[in-house]
Amino acid sequence: MFAPWWQYARKHYLDLTGSETPTKTTLYYDPILDVHHRLPVRAALFSCFYSSAQVPDDARRLFDAASASAGLTADPLQRLRDVRGPAIALALSREWMISDLEARLSRAIDAQFEPTWDHERGEFTWGLGLGEEHPRGQYNAFLATAEAASPGAWTRLSAAPLEACPQVVGVDFPNVALSRALWVNGVLHLRLDVHRPDPARLTTFRILDAEPGRAWSVVGAERSMIERDVSALVVTTPMRSGDLRIEPLAV
Numbered sequence: 355m356f357a358p359w360w361q362y363a364r365k366h367y368l369d370l371t372g373s374e375t376p377t378k379t380t381l382y383y384d385p386i387l388d389v390h391h392r393l394p395v396r397a398a399l400f401s402c403f404y405s406s407a408q409v410p411d412d413a414r415r416l417f418d419a420a421s422a423s424a425g426l427t428a429d430p431l432q433r434l435r436d437v438r439g440p441a442i443a444l445a446l447s448r449e450w451m452i453s454d455l456e457a458r459l460s461r462a463i464d465a466q467f468e469p470t471w472d473h474e475r476g477e478f479t480w481g482l483g484l485g486e487e488h489p490r491g492q493y494n495a496f497l498a499t500a501e502a503a504s505p506g507a508w509t510r511l512s513a514a515p516l517e518a519c520p521q522v523v524g525v526d527f528p529n530v531a532l533s534r535a536l537w538v539n540g541v542l543h544l545r546l547d548v549h550r551p552d553p554a555r556l557t558t559f560r561i562l563d564a565e566p567g568r569a570w571s572v573v574g575a576e577r578s579m580i581e582r583d584v585s586a587l588v589v590t591t592p593m594r595s596g597d598l599r600i601e602p603l604a605v
Contacts, residue, residue: 360409368401370412376419396423396439403442406449407512417446421455431458434466437482441496448503467497476528476549520564523586526557530593542600546591553592561587561600574598 364370367380379398382391398420406413421427425435426443434440440459447456463469468481479489480497519537522544534545542561556577564570564587572580575598578591591598 356408360405360412364412368398368412368416369395370415376416377423379416379420394423395419396421396425399424399439399442402446406446407509410509414450417443417450426459427455429454429458431462434462437467437490437493438496441493441500444500445496445503445508448500448505449508451505463497463500476531518563520587521562522559523562524558524560526559530557530559534597540602544598544600546595546598548593548595551594553594555593556590557593558588558590561589564600565602569603571601571603572598573601 367383369376369378376395376398378392379395379401380390381393381397383389395416398416402413402417402420406417420439421443424439424443425432426440440463444456444459444463446452447459463480466483468483469478470481471478479494482490482493484490520542522532522535522542525532529549531547531549532544533547534543536543548557562585570580570582570587572578572589572591575591575594575596578589578598580587580589580600582588587600589598589600
């Protein structure tokens with residue numbers, strides 16, 4: 355379904371036919387009223403993000419044109435005029451390893467978008483100069499995506515369904531957060547970030563769907579323990595930041 359639609363869209367909406375650099379993009383089309391709202395190609399940064407994993411060659415052409423149109427390729431980079439466009443451009447420059455653009459965008463975003471640690475709440479957000487009580491959600495979501503991006507990650511995530519694996523649930527967030535949760539060769543590697551460390555206290559979380567009937571151990575912090583209830587593994591560990599490994603015991 356996507357392939358024939360994309361061939362129509364790249365011609366009628368995205369200005370991608372022929373070898374010329376795209377100059378326009380469609381923001382909105384109403385087939386009933388026959389209203390076709392066209393904008394300069396810089397508005398296509400959103401299209402680049404969503405299409406990059408499926409049609410990377412077209413998305414890269416569109417991205418290069420949109421970034422130039424938005425003034426993001428200038429050196430030095432002038433004041434950023436919006437939030438979402440630069441955030442998407444940063445995520446895709448990391449996806450495609452466009453190092454010079456990534457460096458310029460990263461410096462400008464750090465200088466202009468108010469990256470802020472709220473140590474009382476244990477949160478990192480961007481204030482964006484808006485002076486609002488709560489950080490703007492959609493803008494922060496795009497910036498967090500860019501912050502977490504790494505080369506090829508968006509494409510890998512979109513290429514196939516996620517492999518089924520046991521899931522960590524019941525973490526005492528925001529008192530405890532997991533900055534890493536990764537299965538490697540059957541071993542679960544976790545990194546706990548605790549808001550207010552207190553090794554005298556314990557925190558608990560659960561691991562669903564770990565191999566039933568198999569024994570497991572937890573490695574990495576004194577007084578950590580693991581046991582199985584009816585439906586999950588239950589991990590208890592001190593309220594301290596650090597690494598844990600959940601390992602299956604040999605049968």
